[in-house]
Amino acid sequence: MLRRVRTATFATIVILILAVLVYPQRATTFLGKAFTGVVVSSNETTREITISYTDASQNKTETFVGVLKQGYMVRLRDGTRRELLMSDLKPGLRVRVLYKENSEKVGGQKVKVATIISVQFLGRDHYTTLREALGVPPNFPVTLEQSDKLPAANPLKLYVAIFEPYIKERLIKWVTQWNKEQGARYGQIDIVPDLAQSDVAAVFFWGSDESIALIPALMYDPSGNNYEFYQATLHLVTRDDQQLKVLWLKSTMESRRKVEGAQGQIERELEKRMKARGKK
Numbered sequence: 283m284l285r286r287v288r289t290a291t292f293a294t295i296v297i298l299i300l301a302v303l304v305y306p307q308r309a310t311t312f313l314g315k316a317f318t319g320v321v322v323s324s325n326e327t328t329r330e331i332t333i334s335y336t337d338a339s340q341n342k343t344e345t346f347v348g349v350l351k352q353g354y355m356v357r358l359r360d361g362t363r364r365e366l367l368m369s370d371l372k373p374g375l376r377v378r379v380l381y382k383e384n385s386e387k388v389g390g391q392k393v394k395v396a397t398i399i400s401v402q403f404l405g406r407d408h409y410t411t412l413r414e415a416l417g418v419p420p421n422f423p424v425t426l427e428q429s430d431k432l433p434a435a436n437p438l439k440l441y442v443a444i445f446e447p448y449i450k451e452r453l454i455k456w457v458t459q460w461n462k463e464q465g466a467r468y469g470q471i472d473i474v475p476d477l478a479q480s481d482v483a484a485v486f487f488w489g490s491d492e493s494i495a496l497i498p499a500l501m502y503d504p505s506g507n508n509y510e511f512y513q514a515t516l517h518l519v520t521r522d523d524q525q526l527k528v529l530w531l532k533s534t535m536e537s538r539r540k541v542e543g544a545q546g547q548i549e550r551e552l553e554k555r556m557k558a559r560g561k562k
Contacts, residue, residue: 308335315380320334322345329368331368333347350366350368376404377401383395406421408490416477416483418526422526426531432559438471439474441479441484446486446488446538449546456552460553482529490515498512510538516532518552530551
């Protein structure tokens, strides 16, 4: 059983993590101030970026204007880095910027200037990384239909969309054990190689579509071994020809290295739902 380090340092880390996990459109974090919204315009000469956020429920729009720092580099999907161009910030893109405010003299008067120190490109909604993990098109519809039920198929065909080897290995091992000890009573589970063959998919990825950075929380076991835990997002998902349906969604903390004796939350959730389908 892992225990949390009971120190002021650990408590501070946890608070900082929570600041990353939950984001309104405007927030103050340990990394700087943040604003989330849609790009309205970008100016090549002044390096000004205008971003707006609309709260439809209150019929209110808020606008942010900041200046991108010189030489800001962005990492591309292939792992290379290059300077971010103003032309990359096309109107309509959903982004989150981190910025710091300082006073500068403009026309002999002191004015506040927001200097953008980081730009995070967000997906069209909260399910961009989920679509990527499952290999469906970026515009494929996703609905959140949280339910305690699983499809009634026996065996239940499970697609494992987990690219962290330890986490994937742990789930596969659990399925083998489940089939041996509980399969006859509650139903078998078969792991299938692709989403199209599945009744349900288990998805795991580090961070979230809304997180800025992965900040570790330090924990240790009774033997004094230290473990760094990071934010992770978990899903159970079904698919038909029209959409993905998210049955279960959870943000949690996971280790990047094997923790002996640990049972994952996906395994526990599957176990609970399989048993809820009734005895066989």
